[in-house]
Structures are given as structure tokens and as C-alpha cells.
Amino acid sequence: MLAADADLPLLNHDDPALTGEKFHEVLDDLAGRTWLVRSDLGYLVLGRDQGMALLKDRRLSFPAVELLELQGLTDGIIYERTTNGLMAQSGQPHARLRRLVSAAFTPRQVERLRPRLREYLAALWAEIAGQGSCEVVTALARPLPSMAIAELLGVPGDAALLARWSAGLQAVFDMDMTAKRAEIEAAYEEVRDYVLDLIARRRQQPGEDLMSALVHHEQDGDRLDDDEIITLSASVISGGTDTTESQLAHGLRLFAEHQDQWERLGNDPALAERASQEILRFEPIVPFTARLVREELELDGIVFPVGTVLFVCAATANRDPQVYADPGRFDIMADRGSAQVVTFGFGAHFCAGSHLARAEIVEALAFLAPRMRDLQPDGKAEFGTPTGIYTMRSLPVRFTARRPA
Ligand code: HEM
Numbered sequence: 001m002l003a004a005d006a007d008l009p010l011l012n013h014d015d016p017a018l019t020g021e022k023f024h025e026v027l028d029d030l031a032g033r034t035w036l037v038r039s040d041l042g043y044l045v046l047g048r049d050q051g052m053a054l055l056k057d058r059r060l061s062f063p064a065v066e067l068l069e070l071q072g073l074t075d076g077i078i079y080e081r082t083t084n085g086l087m088a089q090s091g092q093p094h095a096r097l098r099r100l101v102s103a104a105f106t107p108r109q110v111e112r113l114r115p116r117l118r119e120y121l122a123a124l125w126a127e128i129a130g131q132g133s134c135e136v137v138t139a140l141a142r143p144l145p146s147m148a149i150a151e152l153l154g155v156p157g158d159a160a161l162l163a164r165w166s167a168g169l170q171a172v173f174d175m176d177m178t179a180k181r182a183e184i185e186a187a188y189e190e191v192r193d194y195v196l197d198l199i200a201r202r203r204q205q206p207g208e209d210l211m212s213a214l215v216h217h218e219q220d221g222d223r224l225d226d227d228e229i230i231t232l233s234a235s236v237i238s239g240g241t242d243t244t245e246s247q248l249a250h251g252l253r254l255f256a257e258h259q260d261q262w263e264r265l266g267n268d269p270a271l272a273e274r275a276s277q278e279i280l281r282f283e284p285i286v287p288f289t290a291r292l293v294r295e296e297l298e299l300d301g302i303v304f305p306v307g308t309v310l311f312v313c314a315a316t317a318n319r320d321p322q323v324y325a326d327p328g329r330f331d332i333m334a335d336r337g338s339a340q341v342v343t344f345g346f347g348a349h350f351c352a353g354s355h356l357a358r359a360e361i362v363e364a365l366a367f368l369a370p371r372m373r374d375l376q377p378d379g380k381a382e383f384g385t386p387t388g389i390y391t392m393r394s395l396p397v398r399f400t401a402r403r404p405a
Contacts, residue, residue, distance in 0.1 A: 002303050008038045013288065013311070019383040023287075024315065028328060031316040036302060042309030044288065048317035048342070050299055054291060055312055056347030063292040063309065064088040071177035077188045078172065078181070084231045087349060094348060100224050101232060101352055104213035110355045112208060113151050114363060120147045121367040129371070129401040133378050136395040140364070141249035145241045148360050152240075153233065154209025155198065162237050165191050169238035173388050191237065195230045210236075236353065242389050243285060244357045247343075248364055249392035251279035254330050256375050256397050261332050265369040272366035275332040276358060277341070280318075282330045284343035287315040287386045314342040315386070370404035 009030060018026060027046065030037055035047025045051045054060060064087050065079075073079050082088055086097055124143060128134040146163035150156050168187025171180045198211055206212040214229050224232070255262040255275075265271050288311040293304045304310065319327035323339045344351035351357070378398040384391030 010038045012040050023386050027316050045310055045312045046316040048320040051312040051317050052346045059295040059297050060291040060293055061090045062087045073177055078184050081231050086235050104217045107355055109210055110359045116151050117363040133398045136252050137249050141245045145244040149240045152210045154207050154211050166238050166241035191234050192230050195233045240353045244360050246285040246389050246391045250283040253395050256377050262375050269366040269370055272362045275365050276361040278332045280343045281341045284314040285390045288313050317342040372399045373402045374400040
């Protein structure tokens with residue numbers, strides 16, 4: 001049966017009231033009844049198996065370029081960089097870029113950063129420890145990821161610059177090109193000039209950083225050209241900042257709401273790995289990821305014609321009761337088995353920075369929990385909307401600072 005003819009519930013997932021607990025209540029209730037829901041822009045895929053099948057299906061792709069065309073943009077630097085970016089590519093060209101990036105962006109690159117992450121956390125903590133309260137997003141969650149990306153690229157002094165560009169590049173998703181085009185173009189142009197200069201320096205004098213690896217890595221006679229390195233750097237700057245910020249902020253919110261678990265983690269920071277895994281499962285900050293049907297396909301008796309827009313839902317996939325026992329419970333001690341969370345996507349476009357994001361979250365939890373004791377809300381938390389990146393706008397908390405034993 002054609003999707004358009006199927007009798008499906010309707011949900012406007014852009015509804016600004018759908019945040020926090022309400023968001024999960026509504027979605028989990030729907031997911032218990034149906035794997036597919038109609039929305040104003042297309043269909044929401046709530047079933048875990050169906051969602052994962054679609055994410056690895058080559059007949060669909062991420063509509064990055066279409067999103068720009070919808071906003072009237074068909075040329076210029078934003079259009080070119082997006083067209084050549086990882087998310088917009090598929091098939092062989094995408095596989096080639098991923099191969100070269102993965103060979104440069106190795107787990108070793110991330111391990112190299114851990115001691116630096118701990119130094120940054122210590123500096124951020126020193127600013128707030130004496131106050132007994134803070135707004136978590138500005139004090140901790142926002143600064144850490146751009147510090148990490150700056151370290152990764154080998155430009156540790158330039159975190160603030162990268163944070164500014166990240167905001168500029170991300171504005172592509174605000175769907176307001178008329179107002180934001182100049183700002184986004186300026187960010188792309190500045191990134192291009194900056195990266196070109198960095199490439200020249202690393203070519204002369206390579207270091208241990210990702211930029212040096214991208215410049216010097218060669219595989220079977222193939223290597224990234226300058227243009228590809230610029231585009232990839234823009235993806236790392238924009239993809240690696242707001243995402244980790246939001247995941248860390250939601251994570252600290254969950255712990256402020258579950259004080260017994262924060263205390264447990266504080267007494268045993270070695271639990272940080274599993275705590276981070278439970279945060280990622282419970283509150284994926286890319287709750288929906290979009291796909292465009294390029295070739296007609298049928299799934300579980302439903303036919304999706306070319307041009308259909310689907311939003312695959314990680315939030316419900318991560319709470320599938322067939323896979324996780326008592327999935328609506330945030331519990332860092334629960335045995336969640338080995339099932340993969342869908343927070344970083346699935347298939348060809350699986351997040352290229354997942355190991356860095358995990359390292360940042362684990363280091364932050366392991367550092368903060370023994371020091372930031374009695375963490376609790378201190379006023380109303382402000383949530384972003386769970387479309388695109390599900391941010392925390394503000395998270396005021398109180399705590400008792402303690403020097404760990
Ligand atoms: C908790 C933090 C993060 C989350 C939840 C996250 C989530 C995601 C998701 C869901 C996708 C796939 C989207 C899709 O298939 O439609 C993705 C792709 C990507 N992410 Fe992340 N991400 C995070 C952090 C990072 C970091 C730190 C970096 C870079 C250092 C990064 C770089 C990328 C890139 C380059 C892609 C595109 C991969 C491709 O198209 O092959 N992300 N991310």
C-alpha cells in the first residue's frame with residue numbers, strides 16, 4: 001500500500017510543546033502502536049528495525065542539498081561546500097572520503113586528547129567551584145567541545161574562533177537563508193582561508209594533530225586535496241560542537257534529576273563509561289535524522305515513492321522495549337546488553353566523531369562527579385526543540401564543591 005493511502009496517526013514533531021518528558025511520552029506511546037507516523041513534512045519512522053534498515057539502505061540519502069534548494073540557494077560557497085560534504089555524498093565518492101578520513105581520525109587521535117580534556121575541565125571547574133551554583137551550558141557544556149576540536153586540529157588557542165564559525169555554519173539548518181546567508185557565507189569563507197593557511201603550515205611542519213594527518217595521509221596512491229580538507233574541516237567544526245555540547249548538557253540535566261545516580265558515579269568515577277552510554281541511549285540529541293527516497297522502496301508492506309521525506313527516530317529506537325528492559329528508566333547500573341544505540345546514526349553516515357564525543361562525555365563525567373557533589377536543579381531548565389539538534393538552552397544547577405580524595 002502507498003504510504004499516502006495508509007491509515008496512520010499524525011504528529012507534528014515541530015510542535016514547540018513537545019520537549020522534555022512530554023516528547024518521550026508522546027513518541028513512546030505512538031511507537032507502542034505503530035512503526036510509522038505521518039507528519040507535516042513527511043513520515044516519522046518510530047520502529048527501531050525499520051529505522052535501522054532505512055539508514056543503511058542505499059536507495060535513500062540525506063537531503064542536505066535539497067534543504068538549500070528549498071531555501072532558494074543553488075550556487076555559491078554554501079551550496080558548493082554542502083554538495084561536496086560528507087553528509088550529501090553517497091555511494092563510492094562517500095566511501096572514499098570516509099576511508100581517508102577514518103584513516104586520519106583514528107582512536108589514537110582521541111586518546112592523545114584525553115589529558116588535555118582533563119586540563120580544560122580543571123580550568124572550567126576552577127571558574128565555578130567556589131560559587132556553588134552555575135548555568136551548566138555556558139559554564140561547562142559549551143566551552144569544552146570547541147576546546148576539543150581546536151586541540152584535535154592542532155590549534156589549541158583558537159577555540160573561540162571555531163565556536164563562532166560553528167554557530168555560523170550551523171545556521172544553514174535554521175531555514176532562514178534570506179536573513180542568514182551573509183553570515184553563513186562569511187563563516188565558510190573565513191574557514192576556507194584559515195584551513196588553507198593551516199594546510200600550508202602542516203605541509204611544511206607536520207605535527208600529531210588531525211590536520212597534519214589529513215594533509216599527509218595517502219592510501220593506495222589516493223589522498224585528500226585541499227578543497228576536500230577544507231570541506232571536511234568545516235564538517236568537523238560544525239558537526240563536533242553543538243552536538244557534544246547538547247549531549248553533555250542533557251546528560252548533566254539527567255544527573256541533576258537523578259541525584260542518587262550522580263552520587264554513585266561521584267563515589268566511583270570508573271562508572272563514567274556506562275553512565276555516558278546510558279545518557280546517549282536515554283536522550284539522543286539528534287532525535288530525528290532525515291532521509292529522502294531516491295528510488296521507490298517498500299518496507300513492511302508500505303510503499304514510499306521517490307521524493308518521500310522520512311525522519312528516522314533515534315529517540316524511540318533507543319527505547320525499544322524488545323531490546324532494552326524498562327527502557328523509560330534512566331539507570332546507569334541497568335544491564336543494557338550489547339545492542340547498539342542509534343544516537344550516532346547507523347550505516348554509511350554513522351557519526352565520524354563518535355569516539356571523540358564519547359571521550360569528551362566520559363572525561364567530563366569522571367572529572368565532575370567526584371567534585372561537583374549534591375548536583376541539583378536551581379531553577380527552571382530551558383529546553384530547545386527536538387528537531388535538528390536537541391539543545392539545552394539553559395540549565396541552572398546548585399552543587400557542593402569537594403576536593404576528591
Ligand atoms: C554526542 C555528540 C554527537 C552526536 C549525537 C552526533 C550524531 C551524529 C549523527 C546522528 C550523524 C549521522 C546523521 C545521519 O545519518 O543522518 C552524525 C554524522 C556526522 N558527525 Fe556526529 N555527532 C556527535 C559528535 C560529533 C563530533 C564530535 C564530530 C567531529 C569531531 C562529528 C562529526 C560528524 C560527521 C563529519 C558526520 C557525517 C558523517 C558522514 O556523513 O559520513 N560528530 N553525527
